[in-house]
Amino acid sequence: MPPTAPRTAALFVTCLVDLVDPDVGEAAVALLREAGVRVEVPGRQVCCGQPAFNAGHPDEARAVARGLLDAFEGHEAVVAPSGSCAGMVRRWFPELFDGTRDAGRARSLAARTHELTGFLVDALGADGPGGRWEGTVTYHDSCHGLRELGVGAQGRRLLASVEGLSLVEMARPDACCGFGGTFSLKLPDVAVAMADDKLEQAAATGTDAIVGGDLGCLVHLAGRAARTGRRQRVLHVATLLAEARGLLPRRAAAGRSG
Amino acid sequence: MDRTAFLRQVRGELRGTRAPERPPAWPATPASGSARGPAAVLAFLEALAGVGGVGRAVARQALAAAVTAAAAALPEGAGRTAVVAPDTDAWREAIDAGLAAAGVEPVRPAPDGWREAAAAAGMGITSAALGVASTGSVLIVPGPNTPRVAGLLPEAHLVLLPADQLVPGLEEAMPVLASLADRSSAPVLVTGPSRTSDIEMVTVFGAHGPRRLEVLLIG
């Protein structure tokens, strides 16, 4: 661990993980502890406001996002198992709160917020938890993590520490899967067509699972995969890593996200 | 709309705007180059070949033979005449001898006969003002001795350019272009033959202009 590495991390659970797949949160906590940091889960956190922000409702987004400024006040590092939520805070909070009395707090939180795999590798210098996971996977780069935070190689590096696992890249790992938050409800047909492209490319790798770092994408892909009878599992990278290291009970269900 | 009013409106919309300075320099562009001398010749030939053009470095004494080779490569069905722009008069003997050896007739039309002659010709021969080593481009400068149609209408365009007229990259061609604003109505940088990929992204040469472009760098 680099000498300047944070000793504690506050987990930003994210609303999607909290409500839909709590195991991702468990996995994140386990991986952070394994990497040597003390984990806290501030109780008053809710959501970064991104759904409203992306739908053109910045006022409503700000009202909800303000809760995060309070919840994570004073925490040296805030870590989310989502590139999209972390990107919202890091890339957009300064703009969202610009000109308000919370501008300074928003900039401060932005500077302290990290995506999980990026935090493990870049801030903690982790090489990955190791462990064993028999199977082949392909990696989906979620857009916001990749483009707003530069997260992509880190998840792959962590996976490389797992014995028995091999990674096969798909044709366009950085192409959007079509989730896009409310986009997937506003233009469902386009979103589904994009998911089909992604699932097709993932299937062409012949791997057992699609792994990614954002539950939104994964829920979208898993939902489409289930509907079209595809057999690849869809897994959050944190879940896989924690499973491999024996930090979480293994799940068997195919097609299930998380 | 009245010009003054138009510009006044634009100015009004810009009130209070600060203009950032233009960059004094920028990193190398895809068209930048640094090759000079013999390296520039090699770079030019390679770049031109890369876009489907033909380039040769020829000694002045070998010019006639090179012209013969270019004329012999005319596609079947192309006219057996070559319109020759007066800007190539310095090489007239070699051109005529070279064409004759290939059985192609040189034509030097009167000013009002150029369009018709060029449309019927298999080949147009012009000089160029400079070449860009990094891109394989030649700068054609229309004028009294360089009709535009000479390099536009025939099936093939043969360009004669002294090898010492190469500049390293596109940036170095820009001052020349600026200086031509008062000397030519329409200079053109030509890079390889006319081409299109509008049908299923398949590249086809000779979309509208010459199907074949050959540049002789005369050393």
Added chain:
Amino acid sequence: MTGAAGSSFRERAEVQLANARMRANVAVAVDQRERGRRAIFDGLDHAGLVGAAQAIRDHTLARLDRYLGEFARNAEARGTKVFFAADAAEAVGYVRDLLAARGVRLVAKSKSMVTEEIELNRGLAEFGAEVVETDLGEYLVQLAGEAPSHITAPAVHMSRGEIAALLSRRHGRRLPEDPEALTGFVRGVLRETFLAAGVGISGVNFAVAETGSFVTVTNEGNGRMVTSLPPVHVAIMGMERIVPSFRDLGLMLPMLVASSVGRPVTAYLSFVNGPRRPGEVDGPEEVHVVVLDNGRSAILRSAYRSVLRCIRCGACQNVCPVYRQVGGHGYGSVYAGPIGAVVTPLLQGRDRAGDLPFASSLCGACDEVCPVGIPLSGHLLGLRADAVRGKGLADPETAAWRAWAAAWRRPETYRLTGLVARLGQLPLARGGRISRAPFPLSRWTGGRDLPAAAGETFRARWERRLRRG
């Protein structure tokens, strides 16, 4: 203009999604373009180049009135006539009057997005002129009665079979499904047009203030033909297409071409310094430039000024995952893809294209490839917020978001959401999945399963454990 008037993006997208061949063609084409773009910038300082190009554009836009005035003065000093058009009607009217004055009926035209924007062809056709598009792709879409579907590859949605059938039908002969033969055939047809046309019309890729020159960028050479063979040449430019000096073109031209087709330059970079000079053998006797505002000056003052940096390379279209699915025609506007979703509502009014900013997953791929650093995703977000504000508080969607914000601004009320979700899904969930849900979630479950909410939230688990110690 494509797209039935009044149709929504969603409706048009549905039509395009059903066109499997179009989607396959578009996917192949945009991938090829993007591969080329990546390859040519490989090893170069792309960010540095973008920064410099952006600075040139921003500098020019901030002094646009001065540079336009300088351009006009210098162009006129070299014999070019310059007309400033406030809107499409003035621009079309100028060209129409010119055709009338010169008694011209046949016009040869090279590809120009701005002439699509002002619907020049329709305006001239109503007047009885025949306007022939001479870019191969543009000629094909004109013959088909369609609109271009990509900025730099207008017929990208057509297959060779469709093209052969189209040309065969229109020219009364059987043509093979072979790109080379088809191109050769069109070459012959259009050669006659170039030679016979009384007026040539082109766009302008860049105009140069210091000399009053301008440049057209083509691979086919039709730009050179149109600006050289007819006795009168009319160029139409959006007023933002200007650079201060030739020096700037040393950067801007390769940025345009490399971003567009993955090459350093195109086959023809054709400069126009004015009409044929005394002693010159050929070239037009008259050159006219129409400088068009048509909504641009209003953008200058807005938060969206940087959209006027656009040099129409099409790179954002090539990487856009939405464009890939619905093609240019899905947008129902002249400018498609991310740049179209931003610029169309700004130029045409939010009422006509207000849903385009929502036609994006906000993946940000466009931001990365834009050679002049336009923050396209940021502008899409801004336009979305503008659209929402315009609808007012009575809008049901706004009401829903307000209710959401009221609940989620506090953890106490947020927790209720989890509870409500778990109760609400009871009749719907099977094996952890929901396959059918009521509106608005039916929008989701129409094509995808929805995961059932977890039995216990992460935070409830965590707090339970903390209590246990």
